Amino acid sequence: MAAVYKTSEVEQLLGLGEHVLRYWEKELPILSPNRSLFGRREWTDADISLLLRIRHLVRKRGLGLKETMDVLIMERSGQRAETSAVLAEARASLVGLYFELKALRKGLEQHGKRA
Secondary structure (H helix, E strand, O other): OOOOEHHHHHHHHOOOOOOHHHHHHHHOOOOOOOEEEOEEEOOOOHHHHHHHHHHHHHOOOOOOHHHHHHHHHHHHHOOOHHHHHHHHHHHHHHHHHHHHHHHHHHHHHHHHHHO
């Protein structure tokens, strides 16, 4: 089963507020996380990879959301699609490793408190 992350975890990882995530979701139809039975967002590694790309385009390259959407569409079509897919997979793997390491660190810290 694929990893699912809570919004609070995504906020912490990306340094973005929940309001930013909601706004990007509203403005960028390509960003559409699944919802739980209670309506809470459930973010996957692929969602986080996409959010990392969006954050880069908006913050580092200074693009607006319309331009960001155009870039994302271009990256997912044509000749750049394969390269984009490989990079997205690598980003998703790194995100998965981040959360695994975080869980291991928490376990070690709890184990240290017991000793």
